Amino acid sequence: MLLRLRSLIGPLALAAGLLAAARGVAQEAYEGAVRHAEVPDASVPVMTRGPELLQPVEPAFPDGARALALSADVTLRLLVGTDGRVEKVDLVKPAGHGFDEAATAAARGFVFRPAEIDGKPGPVQVEFTQHFTWTAPPPTLAPAAPPIATLVGTVLEKGNRHPVPGATVLVDGGTPAETDAAGVFTVVTPPGKVAVSVRDSSHQPFEATETLAAGERLEVRYYLTPKAVGLYETTVHGERERKEVSRRTLQREELEKVPGAFGDPLRVLQSLPGVARPSFGSGVLLVRGSSPNDTGVYFDGIQIPLLYHFGGGPSVVNPELVDRIDFYPGGFGAEYGRAIGGVVDVGPRTAAADGLVHATAKADFIDAAAYASAQPLPGLSMSVSGRRSYVDALLPLVLRGTTVISPEYTDYQAKVDYRPPGTRHSVGLFAFGSEDTLHAVIGRGSSTNIDINTAQGFFRVEGAWGYAGDRFTHKAQVYAGLNTQSFGVGELRADQLDRVGGFREKAQVVLNEHLTVRGGADVQLTQARLTSFSPAPPDYRGFPGEQADPTLVSQASQHDLFPYAEWAELRLTAGPLKVMPGLRAEQYREVGRWRTDFDPRLIARLERGPEGHRSELKGSVGLYHENPPLGLLDAERGNPDLRLQAALQTSLGFEHDFTDVLSLDVTGFYNRRFDLAQRVNVVTVADDGTVSRKLADNVGLGRAYGLEVFIRRRITEHFFGWLAYTLSWSEERRQGDATYHWASFDQRHILSAVAQYKLGNGWEFGGRFQLTTGDPTTPIVGSTFDGDTLGYRPISGAAGSTRLPTFHQLDLRVDHTWLFNRWMLGVYLDVQNVYNQPNQEAVLNDYRFRTQTVVTGLPLIPVLGLKGSY
Amino acid sequence: MRRSAAIAFGLAAAAGLSCSNGAQDTADRVHDLRVLAFRADPPDQVLRASFQPDGGMKTARLPPDGGAALDGGLGPALAITPITVTALVADPAGAGRDIHCRWTTCAQTDGTTGRCEDASPMFAVLGVADVVAGVDGAEPAVTFTPDTAMLFALQQVDPYRGLRGLWHLVQLEVTAGDENVVAQKRAVVTLSVDEVPPPPNRNPVLDTLRFDDEDWAPDAEVTFASAVRSRTGFGPLSGTAPAPANKVEPIPDPALAEDYTVTTFDGQTKSLHEAWRYNFFTTQGSFSRASTGATSPLDTTPPLDTRWQALAPEDGGLATVWVVVRDGRGGESWLVRHAQAPEVALPRPGR
Structure with a gap:
């Protein structure tokens, strides 16, 4: 009989098994178990050394199990204290027959070298699997046979070629071998035909027969089938530290498989609390009652002008390159600015550091995408991806008549990261971009057809340098790029070209366990060049219906926009209380004017209870500013004297973890927006008779308040899902108006339920249900015929006093994955609006505003797609 | 993003989300x-x-x-x-x-x-x-x-x-x-x-109107194209081919369009020339363009004519056509014409 004890504790396994520390300093210090060797986030504490098992204790093999010739694996979760002793042992996967007690008793005697977080010893949790393998006692009298053949093998996981460490390999019932971290094993065996079996707790048993000649060294490669195909990778992501009051982070698996999102990570945002449903699936982000322009969108910390192709299409980032999405519906810290709504920060994925080449290709009826990554040298990882639509080729098959529409979109990304082995420095280079074009002809074949050409896109190239020391971390980014936008109807054209450059620096110093200082700079320089070929803005008072001066003139203007910000933040920790005061000072040099703001912000959290049963009280208050839209700052069409738009955001909430994976988050918010820039038409006649007009002013006021409830089942091997409910009021008025009215995007009740389950054998099933209050509408109660224009002017009722009917929709998704030794093939069917609900999205009026016609949203749409991964 | 949303809306609308309106x-x-x-x-x-x-x-x-x-x-x-x-x-x-x-x-x-x-x-x-x-x-x-x-x-x-x-x-x-x-x-x-x-300013005056390139006098009774001319297709796919349209064209006297000046916001004087616009109304059928004439950013040399087409089989008898001319600064006048529908028997369905 042989008892073998093996530990999974190695650098990778440790990281994989590491969960957030249970209490004290480690709770603050650890953020993200695996950093993927990416450029470090200066705000993230780093585990600078993992725990190392110094004194293992070999458990006793239970007598009962020995008598039954049983083998088993027992998985434990150990809390390793700052002194390296095991403070707590939890049974994760019991095996019975006395194995659990034996493993637990032995584990209590382990002694570790403690882990260090930011250079200081800190408590961590590790998962540990104790293997008990029964083997027949070796013959005592027979002399050992001389080795005459050698079997050398590599055990890999089927589909992704990941090594399987710690698997047990038995050859003809001889001495079992164990695979190392690279999945490699070596067995010496008598020659001839031998039976090989491989066992691993996470994979299905593997059997093979090999024939070895005397003296032969046979090299083999075995592929094990995982027990559940493509298990959700819960162990590769750690829990990020909770700092902000409402940061909701979604992981890769959650992002890809949500029904109705068509595999697009960023569309999942619309199923989170605080986000209203945009009409027509337009994809605009309506966060806590704010307008779409009020929410900042970042990719790797760099602001980008758009999130979705064509406003409501697929996101501009290839799904394969998205690692995580941080969504802040409000109350974000001083690090972010230039937004008075929310913030979305998309974290890019760094290529896997496994030395392999990986590639993915995906296609459905809308577009095709590809992704490839490699690690050619230690510490050097590279990835490239791209996507191209072909809906422009398919639309003519369904669009008949005189209308031609050719939309095209493309996006691309390339990323190189290098962290020299043995150093704490890292550098990276990242380039990404997107391009949309739309060509439409309405009335084809007619002499009066309308030819529409639009395009929008952006490109960024970014260089980054990071350093992760024991107490000091920082990340510096410098970037440059272009934003393009053009719009043409017939001979009319309006184009905008922005040359963008910037610099971001983010640094953090851990002074002691109670105080961390963070700060940074955020500098951006944009040179916006606007050209147009259009009618000049009238410089005289036009008579209604007058069109006497339609001459098209070329105009060009250039605006230098130069916002720069400095920010600082303290993280104060006193027992269970964390307080994060911050200040962001920003200056805007735009259209010849200086604008300055100082935004103080305060975030506080009070935590109680152990990991898995933690409760938190949280609150935030802060001031936020953003510059008015460029179009409103134009001297001829707007008002260059506009002030910054502002918002005061407050929130108070409560979080509770029922278990490690089930949590409840209830957050109330009250946001007041003021100085909102809006179009006006105020005419002033001077004493000398000259007329001046103010076409835009800071006259808009808004307020939004409500409650968000987020019940979330985090990813485990088979299931994830959430229930998000938002009760909100969003109202607005102009200065001087007596009362508020519902804002355009006010939706009283917003409910989203998302669930995804892996059935096994490669099958996966998920659904999403949405129910929201209909958008406010303004009724039209009559009309007046204008005898000078020969048109009708509507008479509106109370603004926003009626609503569209309640929206509800169910989306379903089925995935199936086939595993091959070196690659896997997936097919999915994503069905949107399963029961074909004719949701009312808008009302169209006839020419005299008497008859209304309902416009319904998208009908049942099935999308079939293929995805292959190597 | 607003432009993006507008594009998305346009795409959706063009894809057939809007509904028809069959109002008379x-x-x-x-x-x-x-x-x-x-x-x-x-x-x-x-x-x-x-x-x-x-x-x-x-x-x-x-x-x-x-x-x-x-x-x-x-x-x-x-x-x-x-x-x-x-x-x-x-x-x-x-x-x-x-x-x-x-x-x-x-x-x-x-x-x-x-x-x-x-x-x-x-x-x-x-x-x-x-x-x-x-x-x-x-x-x-x-x-x-x-x-x-x-x-x-x-x-x-x-x-x-x-x-x-x-x-x-x-x-x-x-x-x-x-x-x-x-x-x-x-x-x-x-x-x-x-x-x-x-x-x-003086009201614009339109004296001449043409119907299929012939003068359309106030007392002239012209015959417009029938709503139903032929049946196309077979079985359930059969339908009526659209009736041929009649060309209606106002002929203005260029000398009547006036030059005028306006005072700009900064006190300068700007010279402009009237751009007349024509609106067409009828008791039967519809026009390919209900409004013609005035230049626009999309078309600086717009045609003045339109195509009048009777749409429904029940159209028949005497039709009235009004053409309203505007000078864009308050001046306006109109003229009235009539047309007679021909007596046409509907083809039998399915044949």
């Missing part, structure tokens, strides 16, 4: 009680006004004492003259019922309805009448003389203080059965401090 009454097909056009005679009159302070010629001012501002020394040609406002009212489905007309005016419309209400400043009833709309429609009219108190009030409520003239609003409310239409027209009174005031 459309913008250019007249079925219900309608007001189609207004004409003011004169559409504009120029008054010599003083300017205070004397800082240059920008905007003429009327002092509170009203009449004292008007320089009567310039002679009777520039005195306030009566204005006659005539409406073109159609009621094809009304079968000759009485149409009650109520003419009103005010210095400032209600902020909510945009109409002259009883409580509006300087509200006055200019006249009431009952008319009957025949085949050509009805042309109720009212005559009034703007008084200086009204002109002063108009200037006080005008944010531009009379720049480009005072727009004296005349409102017509027509009621027949349970139908009611409210329509408005601006009569322009231009205030000028020029020694030689600019000439007042």
